[in-house]
Amino acid sequence: MPKISLDKSRVLKLVGKKVSDETLLNEIPFMGTDLEGVTKDKIEVEIFPDRPDLLSEEGFARYLSSFLGIKKGLRTYKVKKSDYEVVVDSSVKKIRPFTVCAVVKKLSFDRKKLDSLIDMQEKLHITHGRRRKKVAIGVYPLDKISFPVMYKALSSDKIKFKPLESNKIMSGKDILNKTDKGKEFKHLLENFSKYPVFLDSKNNFLSMPPVINSDDVGKVSLSTKDVFVECSGTDLNALSQALNIVVTSLADAGADVYEVKVSYDDKELFTPDLKTKEMKVDICWINDWLGLKLNEKEFSDAVEKCGLSYSKGKVFIPPYRVDFLHPVDVAEDVATGYKYYNFEGETVNLHTVGSENIVEVLKSKLRDTFVGLGFIENYSLNLISEDFQKKLGSKKIVRLLNSLSETHDSMREYVIYSLLLNASFNKRNVYPQRMFELGTRYVNDKDIVEKESLACLMLGDFTVTNALQVLEVLKTSFDITLNLIEKDHPLFIPGRSGLILHKKEIVGFLGELKPDLISDLEVEFPICGLELDIGCLLKNK
16 A cells, blocks of 8 residues: 655645644544554555545545545536647557546646645556556646647657656667666566657657656646646556546646547547546445444435535545445445444344364464474465466466566465575575475466465475475374375476375375576575375365
């Protein structure tokens, strides 16, 4: 969750009423945000990912004023007509195909306001925009732009402009390879032969999204009064949401919003769309969901404290809210507006007998066994690098569609992979090392299946014999028949590995790691280990 530091005096000025620190400390945690602290000058909060509209001082003040009952209810926004136009060329279709835009006038920047805008922009990039992969936001001084603006893709050699805070004209590839922002976001464009750009009617470069603005046309200063705002990327709905959040925040600071016609090959959009959304709700259903008995007036009061309004079976939602997908989302706002500290506890008239989960009981016994053998328990994520799994011989890998990191872009096929990765991190520690882990592995067969697994590694003067000894301890401790058949395995030295069988079913493997894999891990000692699906230990009961 992004942590933001808000200027307290500016927030309270936007709220329109003096609010004591005690009230802030008591009420903000019940707004659905995690309060870090209130100081003389700052309000520090963590914002949940479903509320990107709270990432600015204007957005947070808007919600706070509703929640405290100072300015309750729905905020509406007017979009003024204009003849501004952005033309989207078909060349961007396979790169970053969409953009939505707006013009905002009558801004009054000081250093704090400008810094707040930039901070909101970057926080939206990181969260809502998935680190600019889905959404990138550009803000430009309007007086330097000649309309219509063109959004198109050009080859590197045809891109020539000075990036922000640079005094040197660069090509597209130079921007990716020689600027800090280029290096940071290079991975989003480097696989394309052309890069997206915004150009005005005089062929002045505004920017190369999602990387950087032009220093000549894309630099907003304290003297800027009117701006052109564009959001470009891969998801039209997410772009529209981001644009609405930005322009409504600026409108709450006193600015006027103007529409922009965005012309595609097959359609025309007029953005931003700041119309109020609506959702049908059943108050009885929400009362049942929450365990309340609110009448229409009480229900209306609760939603108004979250910046919504209610009338005749419908809840009306402002354009900057992106978190309403189902009536249960309305129920969440009703609970927030009703205020959680007003809910009364109730004794449940139900007699139950609790007991430990059988799998957790087994895991506890396994931990005791391995700690007794001198092993240290390892805890790691179920996510791991796809490339790392391929190096270890995996072929049927469960990949993530929208991974945020190349080091955590797939689900591990075996728990022992996490131990091997940990071994590479611990190579400077004292040997011998013994480690084990109990966790989930993911099998990509006809369907993706989760299995609970035990894995252990021994690093130092160990051989396959030591892995066999661990297997014997498991057989004795859990009174189970586990047979071993000699069979080569991608991880292990041929002739020094085997498969573990329980009632003719393959339930695991053991062996000595191949020298080339040990070398890749940069470990200087032999490694042996085993992995066992612990389901067989439950079947034995």
